[in-house]
Amino acid sequence: MNRHHEVVIIGSGPAGYSAGIYAARNGNKPLIITGMEFGGQITKSFDLENYPGFTEKIDGLYLTEQMRKQAEIFGAEILADTVVEADLKNRPFTLKTENGDVVTADAVIIATGASCRxxxxxxxxxxxxxxxxxxxxxxxxxxxxxxxxxxxxxxxxxxxxxxxxxxxxxxxxxxxxxxxxxxxxxxxxxxxxxxxxxxxxxxxxxxxxxxxxxxxxxxxxxxxxxxxxxxxxxxxxAIGNKPNTDIFAGQIKLDDAGYIQTKPNLCATEVEGVFAAGDVKNPHFKQVVIAAASGAQAAMEATEYLLSNK
Ligand SMILES: Cc1cc2nc3c(=O)[nH]c(=O)nc-3n(C[C@H](O)[C@H](O)[C@H](O)COP(=O)(O)OP(=O)(O)OC[C@H]3O[C@@H](n4cnc5c(N)ncnc54)[C@H](O)[C@@H]3O)c2cc1C
The missing domain is CATH 3.50.50.60 (FAD/NAD(P)-binding domain)
Incomplete structure (x- = not known):
């Protein structure tokens, strides 16, 4: 199926869902492509106790399910699929998925995380x-x-x-x-x-x-x-992490370890209209609260980008 969205978010971890909530509330009708790991890495933890707002331990899956529902309430669409190919050199940007969908987008937020080795x-x-x-x-x-x-x-x-x-x-x-x-x-x-x-x-x-x-x-x-x-x-x-960026190699700037490089203090990459959020751009501070904040920022930057390019 071919479809077009103003904003497409790749990844359904805290960064992706948070970006979805913000982009949807900004009226950008985002599509979130989930990847294999619905909810991201934190779904492996049943004992999350450092995400602000909860006085008892929470299950990571519970938290991300709430994030997903919140994004959907504001109009984000969810596609349970994996991006296997990305063209970020031409506009609109084009993403091909494992199931054969072709998704085009005016802005892309990459929130594909980093897997522990x-x-x-x-x-x-x-x-x-x-x-x-x-x-x-x-x-x-x-x-x-x-x-x-x-x-x-x-x-x-x-x-x-x-x-x-x-x-x-x-x-x-x-x-x-x-x-x-x-x-x-x-x-x-x-x-x-x-x-x-x-x-x-x-x-x-x-x-x-x-x-x-x-x-x-x-x-x-x-x-x-x-x-x-x-x-x-x-x-x-503690033998390191591998950022999930193989499909973007050669199209956006990655550091030596494969993390996406963004402009200082921003989620914007050097490719206008492409943003990165969460662990995929953060070699050091890998936490849910940081990923969620980063997703929010990426969506706000994407909205500003879309407004200034109308
Ligand atoms: C066991 C464990 C316990 C943890 N405990 C805590 C804790 O107690 N507190 C805390 O704050 N943090 C904890 N963390 C860290 C936290 O999980 C991460 O910092 C956070 O999940 C990062 O969010 P993210 O959205 O950037 O990436 P991720 O959560 O890694 O999500 C990445 C998403 O991208 C998707 N994806 C990847 N490739 C593609 C593709 N090609 N196409 C489409 N989608 C794709 C995946 O399916 C996934 O949904 C823990 C991590 C682990 C592994």
Missing amino acids: TLGLSNEKALTGHGVSYCATCDGFFFRDKEVFVVGGGNTAVYEALHLSTVCKKVTVIHRRDHFTAENINQKHFFDMSNCSVIWNSTLEEIVEKDGKVSAVKVKNVQTGDVTEYATEGVFI
Whole structure:
């Protein structure tokens, strides 16, 4: 089917739905193309407790379902499909979807997020939210005064470890090399913390599960092959994120890691009429409240762009 919308939003996470609410209330009749993950990454969390306005823990799926309904109430349309091809060089912009739809748009908001890199261990997915985490800011509090492990050795891992060191009793980083690749200043902060330590030349071999939760980790020394088991309730995988921007490569400016580059303090990209919101443009502060705010800003910028190009 061919269809045209003033604003098309790619992605149905907090950034996409928030952009949908704002664009719809601005009268831009947006279409939100959801992608495979309805509601985005936060739907993996049942224990969201840092989104303002709720005094009890909430389920991420519940929150994003409310966002979706709110966007629909104001007139946003939802297309359950995935964009597989984008032409952002010609106007109107053209998006092709997996199911064969062709959608044209005067303005596009990209809110496709960034996926956490996983280790690929057999029970890693099942234990996510049950002791396995990819976000210290999100889940560190659940391990208050406990001993936790962090896997990785770059900036992400060292940041995560530093964050955890403020709430956890002990933080041990497992790193496959004999040195960190994180920036020196972050390494200095890490080694200054009395409750942070590192197991060098080692990988996470196995996550041990008991009653559906993490109970220990098995760590393998890559030089000797020795495997040691450590009791713990929490393991944070911090080996980076991959922004979902492959389909935009060569059409908009991406940084070395693949994040969309926008103009300073704006969601506008260097392609007029194309905006980016949420984790897909934010290598550092990946949080629902930030993504939602960014989606709102992108929609407001898109409305201004449409008005000035009428
Ligand atoms: C396990 C876990 C727990 C977390 N806990 C918290 C927490 O407690 N508090 C907090 O604030 N944050 C938390 N976060 C972080 C939070 O989920 C993200 O910061 C937030 O979801 C980012 O929103 P987003 O809309 O930018 O991207 P995402 O939520 O990643 O959404 C991206 C959307 O884009 C869609 N998409 C991707 N490619 C395409 C395509 N080609 N075509 C169409 N659609 C596409 C996907 O289907 C998805 O709907 C957690 C993250 C994880 C993984």
